[in-house]
Amino acid sequence: MSDNTAHEEPELVQLLTPEGELRHHPDYPLDLGADEVRGLYRDLVLVRRVDTEAVALQRQGELGLWASLLGQEAAQIGSARALRPQDMAFPSYREHGVAWVRGVEPRNLLAMFRGVTNGGWDPAEHNLHLYTIVIGSQTLHATGYAMGVQRDGATGGDDGTAVIVYFGDGATSQGDTNEAFNFAAVNNAPVVFFCQNNQWAISEPLERQSRVPLYRRAAGFGFPGVRIDGNDVFASLAVTRRALQHAREGQGPMLIEAFTYRMGAHTTNDDPTRYRVAAELEEWKRKDPILRLRAYMAANGVADDDFFAAVDAEADKLGERVRVDCRALPDPDPLDIFHEVYAEPHAQLDLQRAEFADYLASFEDAGAEGGR
């Protein structure tokens, strides 16, 4: 028996090399038109710009916190572009690229990190659940939702519904994630588990989370697992499409491990220089998802310099909009504290709200009387 299975290097599904060369994979064919490729590139660039602006806004004191997706754009954009409108996605808290594809306004993403809301959008409007902070909790929500899809008879056909849930390498250590794998397996639920293995759970490297490659966990629960090059937007798109189709057809769950790298800090509160070496960062810079797609597009005539310049200009405009929108987000009303805790009246809360409203009003009265 091998005692170092975590260090075995499994093969990645890769359709686009870091040098921008296209590869074909027999199990995951991908036939994209030039427009679709340009669309993917645009998404990657724009969502990176949203992320860059958000980090800057946090440094300027406009956000309390930000969890950067830098480096993980391809994993998110590729997988999210594989979704159909009726599919439901459950993110953790770093899925800004998924949110972008699902049509959530960047300002609504920033709102949570600014502290003006704990949510930011209506999940039903975007078929994107709210960000979930407690690690791995959303894997069970997705699995339960998928069990509901099953009960609705919404799987089986090509127009069926599938569910995808995003989580990180750290989440695979949580009981909830393992319970979700098991609930999904025994129920054959139509859910795709999309793990972005970005190598670090704050300061803890993958070898502190798992002795086996993460995609292999699936086999123990009885469903397929596959590792993809998470910095390859084509592989992310092709494999997720396949996994969603697998779920849609009623064949049950699949696990995708997107092997990627978190280029920035865990959040803006983190200092990765304390726990990882610069050489590692340099190595992953060469695998950048945007550079490789751009190299492919330029070499194959998918886009010209005008296109790249236009996308850059669009990113500049988007960046400005993000800055303006963020600063314009109003602070909530103090009585918002009491809102929407319960759907129906709750006597204790009603009393506390009334008392607090009176208390706040007393300052206005004091003001009207010329102060105390």
Add this chain to the structure above:
Amino acid sequence: MSVNLTIGKAINAGLRRAMEADPKVLVMGEDVGKLGGVFRVTDQLYKDFGADRVIDTPLAESGIVGTAIGLALRGYRPVCEIQFDGFFFPATNQTFTQLAKMRRRSAGALNLPVVLRIPYGGGIGAVEHHSESPEAYFAHTAGLRVVTVANAVDAYWMIQQAIASPDPVVFFEPKRRYYDKADVDTEAALDSAHPMGAARVARPGTDVTLLAYGPMVKTALQAAEADSDHSIEVIDLRSISPVDYDTVTESVRRTGRLVITHEAPVSGGVGAEIAARVTESCFYHLEAPVIRVGAFDTPYPQSRLEEHYLPDLDRVLDGVDRAFAY
């Protein structure tokens, strides 16, 4: 039509009626299917509603509550059975950080009509972790409603009200009272039932208010019966969150005394919260401090000692006597 039912059978009948009325109502938990639950509360539901609506889950409490949240997000109304009080704890994260908070997190866009049924309390000679009264943890968590029943009539109606509620409801079932019987009018309309959030005067009296809920209501009624020196008014609280303070304070203002009894440890308990509130709102009506009669601040003891640990008739009467010592 009136039917004589045990509390267990009344909950079963209430579940059945809710499932017949709404195809989105599901029952899920460990052993709830063919076995009908370890207390048989879901008896025959699997046979009549099938495996898609009566779901035998893997043995994982966090998974039960977590997937119930997902089912609710998809439009279902799951009723989860947590097999015993002491087995709830693996599900605390899903309950406290997710189930309770999701409506607030979504600014009202999401409702989670999930019911957690938890058989609770002691007095059945069980081994460790099968006799606990964890209701204060839930009452302390905003976003949850917490109720408990003391008789078959409430059991039948309140389980249906809990299922109908758009909010998550923790439904505590007093396991040592599962076999207590009462006549239940099973054909009345649901909206004619006493509201889920309201307390009820279980026995009127004039000298002291004795407040109880769940398994202790029966003991409180026995105490009122046994005490020929005082006219004891017994209030069955029914709802632990929210507390129906209108009913409680109206009674205390009349009687001038309040004794609260529950099976849970007294420190930080539901009784402590009610005592503080009543002291604040009824200070000039009180003839004595609010007295609490509960369990000790210890782990639930081995069953050969539980008769000393659980507040019994004598300890409740002692509490009443203390309220008259001032």
